[in-house]
Amino acid sequence: MTTVDAKQWTVQIFITExxxxxxxxxxxxxxxxxxxxxxxHARRNPLDRPIPEIGDELAASRALEDLAVRLHDVASDDIVQLTGPIEA
Structure with missing residues (x-):
C-alpha cells in the first residue's frame, strides 16, 4: 500500500459584532x-429576538461563500496563466 502525503489547508473565521x-x-x-x-455580513432586524449565534452563522456562511468564489477566481487565473486565454 502506497502512503500519500495529504495536503492540509486551514480556514480561520474571524467574527466581530x-x-x-x-x-x-x-x-x-x-x-x-x-x-x-x-x-x-449579517444585520439583525430590530424586530427579531437578539440571538447572536444566528448572526454569527449567517455572516460566517456568507464569508465562506465569498471565499469559495474568490478561490475559484484564483484557480481560473492560474489556468489562464498556464494555458493562455480561452478564445471564443
Missing amino acids: DGDDTQARAVLTTRDTATVTGRG
Whole structure:
C-alpha cells in the first residue's frame, strides 16, 4: 500500500459584532502560505429576538461563500496563466 502525503489547508473565521451588525472574515491558508480571504455580513432586524449565534452563522456562511468564489477566481487565473486565454 502506497502512503500519500495529504495536503492540509486551514480556514480561520474571524467574527466581530457591533450592535446588530456582524462581520465575518474567512481566511484560507495553503501549505505554500498563499492566502485567500472571503467576507460576509449579517444585520439583525430590530424586530427579531437578539440571538447572536444566528448572526454569527449567517455572516460566517456568507464569508465562506465569498471565499469559495474568490478561490475559484484564483484557480481560473492560474489556468489562464498556464494555458493562455480561452478564445471564443
